[in-house]
Structure formats: structure tokens, C-alpha cells
Amino acid sequence: MKHKTFFWFFLPTALAMLVFIAAPILSILMQSVFLPHEQVVIEVESCGPFGCSTTTSVDQEATAKLWEEAPLGRFAGMQVYFDRGHLAVAEVGEAWSTTQSWGEFFGTLGNLPLYRALAFTLTYTFVSTPLLIILGFAIAVAVNNLGPWLKGPVIFFSLLPFVVTQLIGSLILFWMVDARGVIGTFIQWIADDPDLSLKASTPLTWIMLIVYGVWNSAPFAFVVFYAGLQTLPQDTLESAMVDGATRWQRIRYVVIPHIMPLVTFVLLIQLMDNFRVFEPIIGFSAEAHATSLSWIIFNDLGGETRQLSSAAANSVLTIIGVSILLAPVLVRTWRESKAKT
Amino acid sequence: MASSVVENRSFGLRLGSALFVIVWLLIAAFPFFWTLWGSFKVELDFFSILDWTDALTGPRTEQVYGSTFTSTAYEGAWIQEEFWRSVINTSLVCFFVVCTSLTIGTLGGYALSRSGFRYTFWLLIAALIFRAVPPMTLVAGYLLPFFELNMWGHLPTAVIVLVAINQPFTLWMLHSFFEKIPKDLDESAKVDGCTQFQAFRHVIIPVMWPGVITTGLFSFLLAYNDFAVTAMVLSKENQTMIPKIASFLGTTQTEGNVMFAVAASVSAVIPLFILVMFFQRQIVSGLTAGAVKG
Known part of the structure; x- marks a missing residue:
């Protein structure tokens, strides 16, 4: 394909990404180094029959003029x-x-708000990602052992937690783990403590959010690994069996190396997605015990006073965090591409 | 050959697998059925302090409404709180997001798969990096320009933002689908005198539908499920379903409002349920499309 043809084919999608992904990144970089102008305050002395008093008021005109001169705010x-x-x-x-x-x-x-959010975001990312990969793999192996007629319905129900909106999924679980809900009652019964509330304790809230994260994304890992298991090299498995490999040895030395590229893929996607954890915190109303980087940006932006500078600074720091997280993968891709040429 | 592997599986292992799968299915699907059942009860039954079986039998629902099932929560959500408005908004947003992102994504993905130059690799890597940026950070970048340009609050704004955020993923997926369509197909059309666009129009479009439908499903899911963008960019009267449900939660104090949220959530899950039922195979092939290349 000629460069020119390529350019015209690719232009619409490139424009969309430049204007709505690249430009906003520049926009937050700019916004984060400016603060809103302070309001210009003037003292007015008003004298009446009983003496004079001074009142301070905002000089709207002067403030507006400041904004007009420097629309971004003060540096x-x-x-x-x-x-x-x-x-x-x-x-x-x-x-x-x-x-x-x-x-x-x-x-x-x-x-400190940022470190608090960072602590939860990193814990969530690095605990739930490996767990969901292990769970997904276990489900894939188990489903693979089942008869073929069962596989369709099993995949259907397995997909539900993944496909349903994160906010709604977390709400549904939240209503159930409520002290008056079915899982909440069950946990109280197990712990033999009628006052136990998952919402009231920070460690339990964290565990609840991580369990939600695993529940939500394990189906994705399952489906990917299950597809990988369908393409297992049967010859290798056969010869491993002939050589007397046990079931566990076959999984360890044939199956796992075969699906390793898929593990990398799921890991990459899930690191990206878990790092942006946000909706479960809203769904579980967990703000008091757990905040994430995306949540503090949301918190800055919401409400009466939109703290754009603060949100922008948090966003820049979040993007730096994502870059550090993904740098190893990108560097590896780059090395591989260099090795190819 | 494969059958001998299957025969070798011991009964105990099969039983273990089956039990494990049953436990997993319970964990995966039970919450949805429980909530569907409970959405027809009053709040005091669904959240019962006395006895958890109240959510199943609904004694207080019977006391109040004379039947163990009541649709008051649905009436409250759909009519009183005007949830139907959000349903219309979500439909509009989803429809336009899917159409737009498929149109521009197909062109871009096709070009990426047919150009042999090195920059296509870097464009795909750039798309991957864009995919990694959390949407919430982008929203922080949108608000100020949107206020100044008077774009904030309108449905079309949400549509273009969602299309753009969705593009990296769409490009990757369509790229991998187009790679599977033999290059000879459009090359021979070009030899016969077609331009690249004509080759695309008359040769590729007729055979690309499976990949496009799969990608469209994922675009739909993204638009349907989005909360971060729609909650911040849309004004109250233009809210889509998910931010609307979130807004129910703010006013949970009065009795019944939690049940509105429950009913609205169930209403929002049902279309997804149907979608998975009909398009299960496409969703599975889409999830693995990015992965097959490793």
C-alpha cells in the first residue's frame, strides 16, 4: 500500500486518537502547572450617619480581567x-x-491522599492480577475435562461477571455482602459475630474489593486460556505420557509452556485494567477505607468546586505510574522488533 | 490419538473437575439470579435483619402488596425516576459509538494490515500505549476545553469521546482479523485495475463481517458499560443508565430508593444477558483474537 493511500485510510482514526487521547494528555500537563487566579479583593469604605465601616468585596471586573489576560490561570x-x-x-x-x-x-x-490511593491501587493490581490468572487457568483446565455438551452453558454463565458493567457487578455483590444481605449474614454466621460488617473494616474492605476484582476478570483469563488449551500439541502430550510423565508433570512441562504467551497477554491487559480500578470503589461505597488513583481524580473533578489543577496533577502522576508499570513489556517488544530487523 | 488422552482421565479427576466447575458457576451466576429474584421484593425483605430467607419468601412484601412479588421498584425506577430517559440515551450513545468506531476503525485496521512499512508496527505500539492510559485521566483533560467550547453535557460529546477511547482496542482487534483475510484477494483486484479503495469496497467488505460484528460487540459493551466518561461529561438530563444508577445511590436514605437502584441494575443487566446468549461465540473469539498472536 502506498504511503498516500495509507494516510487517507488511517487519517480518521488517527485524528480521533490525537484529538481525544494525545491532546488531553497535553491538556492535563498544562493544567497541572497552573492554578486559578485568586479573586481580587477590594476594600470599600462606606460612611453613613453613624460613622464609617469598611467592607471587603470581590472586584468582579478586575478578576474577570485577570482571567482574560491569562486564561489558564496563574503559573x-x-x-x-x-x-x-x-x-x-x-x-x-x-x-x-x-x-x-x-x-x-x-x-x-x-x-496523605496520594500515597493512600497509591497503596491501594498497587495492592489491588499486584494481588488480584496473579490470583485471577491462577483461577482462570484452573477453571480452563477443569472445563476442558468436562464433556463437550456442557461447555457451551458453562462458558455462558462464566462470562456474566466479566460482561456485566463493573459498577453494577460491584453493586450486586455489595448488596449481598451488606450486613443484612445473604452473603453478609452467611459471613457473620461463619465468624460467629452478629455485628461483623465488611464495610466497617479497612482490611476486610480491601479483601472484598480484591475478591470482586478476581471475580470480575477471572472469566477473561479463563476464556483466553481455554482457547489456548484447544490448540495443545497432542503429539507432545502423547509422547510425554509414553515417557511416563504424571498428570502434574504434563501440565507443568507441556501445558504451561504452551499457554505462556497467553499468560503474558492476560497479564499485560489486566495490569492496565486493574491499575485503573475505580468503579468497584464507587459500587462498594468504599471511599472511607480504600481510594485509588482514578478515584482521587474523580473526586477532584466532582462536586461544586472542580479542582482542575489538582485533578490534572493527579492524572499526570497516574500516567507516569502506568508508564513505569508497562515499561518492561514495551522495552521487551522494542528489543524483539529490533532483533527481527 | 486424542481419544486415548480422554480415556486416560480417571473418574476421580473428572469428578473433581466437575465439582470445581459447579462451585465456580455458583460464584459466577448466583449473584445475578439472587438479585433478579430480590428485585421483586420490598427493601425490608431483600435486606432482612431478621432472617435471610425473607428475600426468598417475601413475607413483608406479601403484607404490603398482598403478593410475594411486586413490581413497585421497577415502576419507581422507570416511571417516577424516569429511568426510561437514560435507557433512550444509552441506546443512542451505543448506536452511534458502534457505527462510528467501526467505520473509522475498519478503514484504519485495514490500512494497518495491508501496509508493509515499518511505521505500522509503531502505530500499533502507540495504540497500545493509548490503550493503557486510564480514561479517568483523559476526562480530567477534557473538562476545561469542553466547558470553554460549550461542548460539555451533550450526548454527541460523549459519543466522540467514547469512540476515541475505544479506537486503540478496535484497531488492534480489526487489524488481527484483517491479517487473517488473504492479501491475494485485494492484490488480485488491484491487478485487475481497482484502486485500493475499490478493492476494499468490493472485495474486502463482503468477507469482513465476522470480524466486524465481533469488534462491534466489544464497542457496544464499552459504550454500554462506561461510567467514568459518561458520569463526568454528560449533564443530568442526558445521563445514560450507569451514571443514573449511581445517582440513585446518593439518595438511599428514604425507603424504597435502594430498591429503585436494584430494579434499575437488573434492567441494565438483562440486555447484556441476552447479548451473551446470542453472541457467545463472537465474544469468545474476540477475547482470544488479540491473544492468538501472543
């Missing part, structure tokens, strides 16, 4: 990044020098 440099709501450089430095132990230090960090 703040890295100030937003370093303040308490974000990287909190001063607070972290102080905690570093005053705290005695690591536990105490991380405890102090846990009170």
Missing part, C-alpha cells in the same frame, strides 16, 4: 505537585526525619 510550576494533596514533599521529608520505624513512616504516608 504555579511544580507547586501543585509538591503540595500536601499530591506528592507532599515537605510532609514526607518531615515524616522521614521524625518517625522511628518503617511502620510508623508508612503509617504517616497512609494519611
Whole structure:
């Protein structure tokens, strides 16, 4: 295909991605280094028959003029990044020098919004991703052992947690684990504690969210691995059996190497998707115990006062986080592509 | 050859597998059926302090309405809270997102699969990086320009944003489907004097439908399930279903409102249920399409 033809074919999709993905990234970079103008305050002295009093009021005209001259706001440099709501450089430095132990230090960090969100996001990403891969693989192997007529319905019901909207899926589970819901009652019965509430405890909330994450994404891993199992090299399996390999050895040395590329694929997709965890936090109303990077951006943007600078700084930091997370995979792809040429 | 492997499986192993699958199916599907059943009860039955079996038998529902089933939650959600408006909005958004993203995605994906130059590799990598950017960070970038251009709050805005966010995924998927269509097909059309576009129009379009339908399903799911973008970009009267359900939660204090959310959630799940029922094979092939190449 000629360059020119390629260009015209590719133009619409390239434009869409440039305008609505690349440009917003630049937009948050810009917004994060500007702060809104402070309102211009003027003192007005009003004198009546009983003496004079001064009142302060906002000079709307002057404020509007400021915005007109510099529509982005006042330049703040890295100030937003370093303040308490974000990287909190001063607070972290102080905690570093005053705290005695690591536990105490991380405890102090846990009170700073960004670090709190980061802690949950990373825990969620690195705990639920391996778990869902293992669960997905186990389901795939088990379903593969079943008779063929059962496979269709099994795949149908397995897909449900994955296909249903994250917010609705988490709400449905949330209603069930409510202290008055069926799973909540069941857990209280197991723990023999009628006052137990998953919502009230931070560790239990984290576990609940991670369980939700595994429940939601295991079907994806299952379907991908199941498709991989259909293309298993039967000859290799046969010869492994002839050589006396046990079932476990066959899984370990034939099946797992065969689906390893698929594991990488699921890992890549799930790292991306779990890092943006957001909807379960809304669905489980877990803000008090767990926040994520996407959630703090949402929180900045919502409400009466839209804190655009803060949201932008958080977004930039989130994107840096994603880049660090995916750098190993991208570097490997780049090396492979270089090796090919 | 394969049959000997199957025969070798011991009875115990099969039983173990079957039990494991049954447990998994319970975990996967039970919550949906439980909620569907419970959505026809009053709140005090669905969330019962006294006895969890109330959600099954519905004694208080019978007390209030004379029957163990009531559709009050659905009436409340659909009529009183005007959930039907959100349903229409979601339908509009989904329809236009699917059409637009397939149109531009097909052109782009086709070009990527037919151009042998190196930049196609880098474009795909760029798309992968774009795929990795969390939508919420992009929303932070949209708000200010959208306010200034007066674009905020309208359905078309949500449509183009969703199309764009969806493009990287669409491109990857369609690219891998087009790779499977033999290149000789359109090459020979070009030898016969077709331009590239004519070859695409008359030779490729007739054979590309399976891949396009699969990709369309995923575009639909993305638009249907989106919360991050639609919650922030749409105004209250243009809300789609998911943000609307989230807004029910804000007013959970008065009795009955939680049941509105339950009923609305069930209403939003049912189309997905039907979708999976009819398009299970396409969804499975779509999920694996990106993976087969490793």
C-alpha cells in the first residue's frame, strides 16, 4: 500500500486518537502547572450617619480581567505537585526525619491522599492480577475435562461477571455482602459475630474489593486460556505420557509452556485494567477505607468546586505510574522488533 | 490419538473437575439470579435483619402488596425516576459509538494490515500505549476545553469521546482479523485495475463481517458499560443508565430508593444477558483474537 493511500485510510482514526487521547494528555500537563487566579479583593469604605465601616468585596471586573489576560490561570510550576494533596514533599521529608520505624513512616504516608490511593491501587493490581490468572487457568483446565455438551452453558454463565458493567457487578455483590444481605449474614454466621460488617473494616474492605476484582476478570483469563488449551500439541502430550510423565508433570512441562504467551497477554491487559480500578470503589461505597488513583481524580473533578489543577496533577502522576508499570513489556517488544530487523 | 488422552482421565479427576466447575458457576451466576429474584421484593425483605430467607419468601412484601412479588421498584425506577430517559440515551450513545468506531476503525485496521512499512508496527505500539492510559485521566483533560467550547453535557460529546477511547482496542482487534483475510484477494483486484479503495469496497467488505460484528460487540459493551466518561461529561438530563444508577445511590436514605437502584441494575443487566446468549461465540473469539498472536 502506498504511503498516500495509507494516510487517507488511517487519517480518521488517527485524528480521533490525537484529538481525544494525545491532546488531553497535553491538556492535563498544562493544567497541572497552573492554578486559578485568586479573586481580587477590594476594600470599600462606606460612611453613613453613624460613622464609617469598611467592607471587603470581590472586584468582579478586575478578576474577570485577570482571567482574560491569562486564561489558564496563574503559573504555579511544580507547586501543585509538591503540595500536601499530591506528592507532599515537605510532609514526607518531615515524616522521614521524625518517625522511628518503617511502620510508623508508612503509617504517616497512609494519611496523605496520594500515597493512600497509591497503596491501594498497587495492592489491588499486584494481588488480584496473579490470583485471577491462577483461577482462570484452573477453571480452563477443569472445563476442558468436562464433556463437550456442557461447555457451551458453562462458558455462558462464566462470562456474566466479566460482561456485566463493573459498577453494577460491584453493586450486586455489595448488596449481598451488606450486613443484612445473604452473603453478609452467611459471613457473620461463619465468624460467629452478629455485628461483623465488611464495610466497617479497612482490611476486610480491601479483601472484598480484591475478591470482586478476581471475580470480575477471572472469566477473561479463563476464556483466553481455554482457547489456548484447544490448540495443545497432542503429539507432545502423547509422547510425554509414553515417557511416563504424571498428570502434574504434563501440565507443568507441556501445558504451561504452551499457554505462556497467553499468560503474558492476560497479564499485560489486566495490569492496565486493574491499575485503573475505580468503579468497584464507587459500587462498594468504599471511599472511607480504600481510594485509588482514578478515584482521587474523580473526586477532584466532582462536586461544586472542580479542582482542575489538582485533578490534572493527579492524572499526570497516574500516567507516569502506568508508564513505569508497562515499561518492561514495551522495552521487551522494542528489543524483539529490533532483533527481527 | 486424542481419544486415548480422554480415556486416560480417571473418574476421580473428572469428578473433581466437575465439582470445581459447579462451585465456580455458583460464584459466577448466583449473584445475578439472587438479585433478579430480590428485585421483586420490598427493601425490608431483600435486606432482612431478621432472617435471610425473607428475600426468598417475601413475607413483608406479601403484607404490603398482598403478593410475594411486586413490581413497585421497577415502576419507581422507570416511571417516577424516569429511568426510561437514560435507557433512550444509552441506546443512542451505543448506536452511534458502534457505527462510528467501526467505520473509522475498519478503514484504519485495514490500512494497518495491508501496509508493509515499518511505521505500522509503531502505530500499533502507540495504540497500545493509548490503550493503557486510564480514561479517568483523559476526562480530567477534557473538562476545561469542553466547558470553554460549550461542548460539555451533550450526548454527541460523549459519543466522540467514547469512540476515541475505544479506537486503540478496535484497531488492534480489526487489524488481527484483517491479517487473517488473504492479501491475494485485494492484490488480485488491484491487478485487475481497482484502486485500493475499490478493492476494499468490493472485495474486502463482503468477507469482513465476522470480524466486524465481533469488534462491534466489544464497542457496544464499552459504550454500554462506561461510567467514568459518561458520569463526568454528560449533564443530568442526558445521563445514560450507569451514571443514573449511581445517582440513585446518593439518595438511599428514604425507603424504597435502594430498591429503585436494584430494579434499575437488573434492567441494565438483562440486555447484556441476552447479548451473551446470542453472541457467545463472537465474544469468545474476540477475547482470544488479540491473544492468538501472543
